[in-house]
Amino acid sequence: MPKKDSSLKLNRRKFLAAAAVAGATGAVNPAKSATAPAPDAQQRLPSALPPNAHVAAVENGTPQMPSHDNGTPGSDFMVDVIKTLDIKYLPANPAASYRGLHESLINYGKNTMPEFLTCMHEESAVGMCHGYFKATGKPLMTLVHGVVGLQHATMAVYNAWCDRVPVLIIGGNDLDAAHRPPGVPTFHSGQDINAIVRDYTKWDDSPVSSQHFAQSFVRMYKIATTPPYGPVMMALDAVLQNEPIRDFGEKLYIPKFFPSAPPQGDSGAVKEAARLLANAERPVIVVDRAARTPDGVKLLVELAELLQAPVVDQGNRMNFPNTHPLSRPSNVVSQADVVIGMELSDYWATVNGFIDNGNNGFGQNITKTKPGTKLISISSVDLITKSNYQDFQRFQSIDVAIPGDAEATLPALIEAVKSAISSDRKDAMTKRGDAIRQAHAKGLDATKQAAAVAWDASPINTARLVMETYAQIKDLDWSLVSTAGNTSNWANRLWPIEKHHQWLGWSGGYGVGYGAPASVGAALGNRDQGRFSVSIQSDGDLMYAPGVLWTAARHKIPLLAVMHNNRGYHQEVMHLQRLSNFRNRVVNIGNDLGPIGTSIMNPDIQYHELAKSMGWWAKGPIVDPADLGPAIKEAVAVVKDGQPALVNVMTQPR
Amino acid sequence: MRFVRVPVAPALVALVAFAASFGPGSALAASAEKGKAAYIQFGCWQCHDYNGQGVSTSNGRVIARTAMPLDAFIAFVRTTDGAMPPYRPPVLSDEDLGDIYAYLQSLPEPKAASDIPLLKNDVRSQ
Numbered sequence: 001m002p003k004k005d006s007s008l009k010l011n012r013r014k015f016l017a018a019a020a021v022a023g024a025t026g027a028v029n030p031a032k033s034a035t036a037p038a039p040d041a042q043q044r045l046p047s048a049l050p051p052n053a054h055v056a057a058v059e060n061g062t063p064q065m066p067s068h069d070n071g072t073p074g075s076d077f078m079v080d081v082i083k084t085l086d087i088k089y090l091p092a093n094p095a096a097s098y099r100g101l102h103e104s105l106i107n108y109g110k111n112t113m114p115e116f117l118t119c120m121h122e123e124s125a126v127g128m129c130h131g132y133f134k135a136t137g138k139p140l141m142t143l144v145h146g147v148v149g150l151q152h153a154t155m156a157v158y159n160a161w162c163d164r165v166p167v168l169i170i171g172g173n174d175l176d177a178a179h180r181p182p183g184v185p186t187f188h189s190g191q192d193i194n195a196i197v198r199d200y201t202k203w204d205d206s207p208v209s210s211q212h213f214a215q216s217f218v219r220m221y222k223i224a225t226t227p228p229y230g231p232v233m234m235a236l237d238a239v240l241q242n243e244p245i246r247d248f249g250e251k252l253y254i255p256k257f258f259p260s261a262p263p264q265g266d267s268g269a270v271k272e273a274a275r276l277l278a279n280a281e282r283p284v285i286v287v288d289r290a291a292r293t294p295d296g297v298k299l300l301v302e303l304a305e306l307l308q309a310p311v312v313d314q315g316n317r318m319n320f321p322n323t324h325p326l327s328r329p330s331n332v333v334s335q336a337d338v339v340i341g342m343e344l345s346d347y348w349a350t351v352n353g354f355i356d357n358g359n360n361g362f363g364q365n366i367t368k369t370k371p372g373t374k375l376i377s378i379s380s381v382d383l384i385t386k387s388n389y390q391d392f393q394r395f396q397s398i399d400v401a402i403p404g405d406a407e408a409t410l411p412a413l414i415e416a417v418k419s420a421i422s423s424d425r426k427d428a429m430t431k432r433g434d435a436i437r438q439a440h441a442k443g444l445d446a447t448k449q450a451a452a453v454a455w456d457a458s459p460i461n462t463a464r465l466v467m468e469t470y471a472q473i474k475d476l477d478w479s480l481v482s483t484a485g486n487t488s489n490w491a492n493r494l495w496p497i498e499k500h501h502q503w504l505g506w507s508g509g510y511g512v513g514y515g516a517p518a519s520v521g522a523a524l525g526n527r528d529q530g531r532f533s534v535s536i537q538s539d540g541d542l543m544y545a546p547g548v549l550w551t552a553a554r555h556k557i558p559l560l561a562v563m564h565n566n567r568g569y570h571q572e573v574m575h576l577q578r579l580s581n582f583r584n585r586v587v588n589i590g591n592d593l594g595p596i597g598t599s600i601m602n603p604d605i606q607y608h609e610l611a612k613s614m615g616w617w618a619k620g621p622i623v624d625p626a627d628l629g630p631a632i633k634e635a636v637a638v639v640k641d642g643q644p645a646l647v648n649v650m651t652q653p654r
Numbered sequence: 655m656r657f658v659r660v661p662v663a664p665a666l667v668a669l670v671a672f673a674a675s676f677g678p679g680s681a682l683a684a685s686a687e688k689g690k691a692a693y694i695q696f697g698c699w700q701c702h703d704y705n706g707q708g709v710s711t712s713n714g715r716v717i718a719r720t721a722m723p724l725d726a727f728i729a730f731v732r733t734t735d736g737a738m739p740p741y742r743p744p745v746l747s748d749e750d751l752g753d754i755y756a757y758l759q760s761l762p763e764p765k766a767a768s769d770i771p772l773l774k775n776d777v778r779s780q
Binding site: 357 | 694695696697699700701703704705706707708709710714716718734735736737738739740741742744745761764765766767770772773777778
């Protein structure tokens, strides 16, 4: 082994500087290299050529600090672009691959429009964007580390996709394999980072110039916010963020954003739909994400009253007031001769049923509607169907299918229905409406009585959980931002939900872990509008990424989280019981209450302590129903004062 | 067919203790007391909650103080092909079912909603 020569030792800075100069010299003086004497084949070659005079001067002189001030960084221009689009917040987890843009946002951009909100998980950041949009109708953007950060974010992106919510996602990336730092940054770089979300985003791009960024950012905003809404993705190269803006001989410009009109249904198909509805004996209106805005609610009320038809609100948005006498449960489709479904996430399951109880392991399909029932659909999602993920659900044959945005199509449909209703139908329609009103009142009485069963039980009845909560917030401008976990839909069944912001719907893709971050995001949006935010927060959902509690406290986002702490992944509890029964086996519960692997107990998680540790006001565990109202009252006062508060309640399973 | 039975004795101790912690019944007849533990052990609570209140939908009806006669109750549990999966004798014996039935009958009569202020005054109305 050759002996080490101490004279070869160089410090890192000198070595790099020398190497750079040598490389540059070689690059610009190829002729010199070519004329160098050929080494004697018999002579042992040195491991390195002796330095020339310039290199020696560099090695022996005081090294110059490299300059990073070579002009305006590309990321400053990116901030200028972002600021044109009125994006108020940017929830994100910090990451090196977008450090150039991050620095520009907080220094050049003064951390306003957007304001950076520190998140502890990318899934939380996207979930916050998701909830914020549903509370405000305005999209947010997030930044993610290109590979691992985006991998963290994916489930939340899928939820946003399925829930038709725009989220602008930028993933930092470092494409240049020859110049990016080795090691960790290279692990965190990819050829095509967008690939893992391409199946559940509306559009993605990887700009290669500042002007390209400007066009693509405005384009992605426009695509995301044109119904049907959806998340969009951009891979942003580190070099593009960091290098000075290059001069291609043309002045950079920021394209002006003009919103696109939502797609409206075909006029001929709308007339045919109106004809069927106007002449139906028992038309039923089913809505899921039909009301994108409060105007959508008004239009649906107008259509329902015009037809005197029952409305089934499937609840992925607040579409129709549940206090309206034409509001009815889903079983009314069995009486229908015409069903119109608007922005349904699953038309098949609206008019059919699946019972997970078949002898062959495949379950049973049942038809809910009568033979000959005519089906009408208005859905913008027909315009963006993709292949891989199955959010399009089972195929349902539709008599009149209208690809288009329901809310945008409703005015034309209402006018067409007015024209199609003949005067001799009006008496029959009035009688139909009276019958629906009676059924509505009867159904409400039955629901209230069902809620009364085991009212004083401990663990606490979920109907009581939601009504004790409602009693404390009913006089506020409240917004129920999420009900994670299964509380048997009591809040939607018992609370008067009449305004669009009073119920924001579920996750979309049923990816557990949506509730906590979406609630915080929605509460952020509601905070700025002076509304009071409340969530029913389940235990399993919270534990996916509880760091979002810290984000809420850090950024003073007021939210009342009432825990539905049933100490289990309850959906899975029931699945294991079902499969064990089918196989004639006693389900193995170990030392817990539910099947092994489904309980969250032994030890019980002290959610109130968890919340306190992250800066929340919290109280619990509440086991006596008599203690619940006073605890929530205290929490409401804290939230009204601008802070988040959590009440940990030991509840019945569902 | 070979049926797998799991040792349940340690779990049963915990279940009886847990069952005693909710609802009425500490002074109930033995069968109702055993039925309360069986109700937990065999997972009835999963859809019908700990006190048989259910959620008043097809996926968990109210079964507290069920009006169904015992024979019909057992027949339903054995053969259901609806939302509820069937419990056959290798999983749940007739004796256990009888105890569960006794437990359900022992539950108190629910209050009238009109007697509960939160359901009388605050709930949605027309």
